[in-house]
Amino acid sequence: MFELLVVSKICEKCAYPAKLFFSTRASARDLKKYSHTIFLPKTKFPQRIHPGKRALLDDEIIKNNRFDELYNNQRLANKNGEFVLHDGPPYANGVPHMGHAINKVLKDIINRWHLLDGRKVHYVPGWDCHGLPIELKALTAGDSSNLSALDIRKKAKEFAERTVAEQKIVFRSWGVMADWDNPGGCYHTFDRPYVANQLEQFYQLYRKGLVYRKLKPVYWSPAARTALAESELEYNPKHKSTAVTLRLKIQNPPDDWGSDGNIYALIWTTTPWTLPANQAVAYNPDVGYSLVRGGRGDRYVVATALISSLAGLDGCVEPVLHFKGDRLKTLKYRHPLSGTSHSFFPGSHVTSDAGTGLVHTAPAHGHDDFLVGIDHDLPLDCIVDEEGAYTSKAGPGLKGLKVLREGNRKILELVRDDIIHKEEIVHSYPYDWRSKQPVIIRSSLQWFIDTESIKESAIESLKKVKILPTRNVEILMQQIEQRPYWCISRQRAWGVPIPVLYKDEEPILDRDLIEYYKGLVTSEGPDFWWKLSAGELIPEKLRSSMPTNLRKGEDILDIWLDSGLSWSSVLPGKTADIYLEGVDQFTGWFQSSLLTSIALQGKPPFR
Incomplete structure (x- = not known):
């Protein structure tokens, strides 16, 4: 009991x-x-409100307390200076969730605190409306196989507009103080004034020499068929790769290396699919190397510090000769696929920490490889198309094979006689954060912002900005410091066009053209670039002086540039007191806003 x-x-x-x-x-x-x-206790309040009545109750509270009038009223009434909170645009994709609620409510608490302190609050909510996720939603709605760029843009805009309307209803129901009814009270990255301003800012960057077009290796998503910036990557720590230690026959070994048996350089790679693009082997002139005798009488060149880690490979246990990396500079080796002769070149990225101390170099498919290729005038030809399949340049029997699948397996089969070790490794590998599929490095003509010339000013400016949590300050500075350039072009349809005409591959852009494009945005809308021919994109007064056979570019601007330029559209002449978003935006909106602001106005957009 x-x-x-x-x-x-x-x-x-x-x-x-x-x-x-x-x-x-x-x-x-x-x-x-x-x-x-x-x-x-006794109360007349119901203990539980039926979910169906919750929205009605919220509407009643908002109406009775005149929430919709509060923003404009405080703009007129408060006189104790202005407080500016700039709203980072949520993506116009999906139903609002707890992350949205935390974001909007925190901002509203801050705004209302300053309102009660007598300040005039400046807060313009916005939406990020372009980009691949929205485009993919448009493409999955029905048959998309024969859609033109204009069809895709129409569907994508309709989807974004629906999402914005749905999200706005929810944000208003939370009582967030803003001018929700006025068309100018919110901003959207597809708005005509917003797009026109973005074209202007692109031209300003171009005029200052901070934006340029060049052939460079970039992260490429075969799944999405577009270039990616580093901020669009996520790393999968459980990615599996086939790694091989491969021998490359040296054709002209020095006389003092002896003549008993063949001599090979050993390379180690986790991307065998790049071997058809191999143009060189990189070494470090300051690293010690050794000639090591193998079990079959062959000898191999490896970094001295790595001999012990290679001991189990073909019996590589007996050093024959030691020398500095400089001895390799005159040597030639035979390509394992084409049979052509290639050279050894120094590379500062080469270490003796892992692998063999010799690095297979494919200039079109690696960032460090590309720099070696530029320094030594090597071919930069890309052997992979936009869908991640070999082109005819890869060699016989490879065209059309996907490099991350059957193409990789085919290469392993072709070089099997020169593989002295093969293993499956689990390691961290970059993935496209949208498609969740692995990416490759692929050289192509892209547009870039020269972050190298502005990063010092950006880092210095952060010393005057209050950043919370404080532990993220060093992370942000380090990310900016390590960012060599920012790829801002994308090979898609749903976004702001890169407003450039081309004569062959030479860009054509000037003040008269950009003013004409801005006028077309106002009169025709952002679709003008896809509606009009290249000839129609030239104002009549300039047509006689322009080169013939011009073509228009087909790339759009990175959506991080869309949102990163929001300060120039929403806050003309103002500096925000606060930018407030999740810590993930240290690699996203905080960084793109800072870099564009430093480049265009020489100061951060936030205090």
Whole structure:
């Protein structure tokens, strides 16, 4: 039997509640006769509101408290200076969730605190409306196989507009103080004035020499068929690759290396699919190398510090000769696929920490490889198309094979006689954060912002910005410091066009053209670039002086540039007191906003 304490009355002598005892075997009906003796607070408020009535109640509260009038009223009434909170645009994709709620409510708390302190609050909510996820949603709605760029843009805009309308209803229901009804009270990255301003800012970057077009290796998503910036990558720590240690026959070994057996350089790679693009082997002139005897009488060149880690490969245990990397500069080796002759070149990225101390170099498919190729005038030809398949330049029997699947397996088969070790490794590898598929490095003509020339000013400016949590300050500075350039072109349809005409591959852009494009945005809308021919994109007064056979570019601007330029459209002449977003935006909006602001106005957009 258990004791249940039920307050039925107060004992007059001791002022303590009397106790009632009963058995747990009592029936449910017996228990009910005590319910009226329990003293609980009485209220007319319902204990639970039916979900169907919640929205009606929210609307009633907002209406009765005149929330919709508050933003404009405080702009007119408050006189104690202005407080500016710039809204980072949420993506116009999906239903609002707890992350949205935390974001908007935190901002609203801050704004209302300053309002109560007598300040005039500047807050313009916005939406990031371009980009691949929205385009993919448009493409998955029905048959998309024959859609033109204009068709895709139409569907994508309709989807974004629906999402914005749905999200706005929810944000208003949370009581967030803003000018929701005025068309100018919110911003969208597809708005005509916003796009026109973005074209202007692109031209300003171009005029300053901070934006340029060049052939460079970039992260490429075969799944999405577009270039990616580093901020669009996520790293999968469980990615599996086939790694091989491969021998490359040296054709002209020095006389003092002896003549007994063949001599090979050993390379190690986790991307065998890049071997058809091999143009060189990189070494470090300051690293010590050794000639090591193998089990089959062959000899191999490896970094001295790595001999022990290679001991199990073909019996590589007996060093024959030691020398500095400089001895390799005159040597030639035979390509394992084409049979052509290639050279060894120094590379500062080569270390003796892992692998063999010799690095297979494919200039079109690696960042460090590309620099070696530029320094030594090597071919930069890309052997992979936009879908991640070999082109005819890769060699016979490879065209059309996907490099991350059957193409990689085919290469392993072709070089099997020169593989002295093969293994499956699990390691961190970059993935496209949208498609969740692995990316490759692929050289192509892209547009870049020269972050190298502005990063020092950007880092220095952060010393005057208050950043919370403070532990993220060093992370942000380090990311900017390590960023060599920013690829801002994308090979898609749903976005802001890169407003450039080309004569062959030479860009054509000037002040008269950009003013004409801005006028077309206003009159025709952002679709003007896809509606009009290259000839129609030239104002009549310039047509006689322009080169013939011009073509228009087909790339769009990176959506991080869309949102990163929001300060120039929403805050003309102002500096935001606060940018508030999740810490993931240290690689996203915070960084793109800072870099564009430093480049265009020489100061951060936020305090």
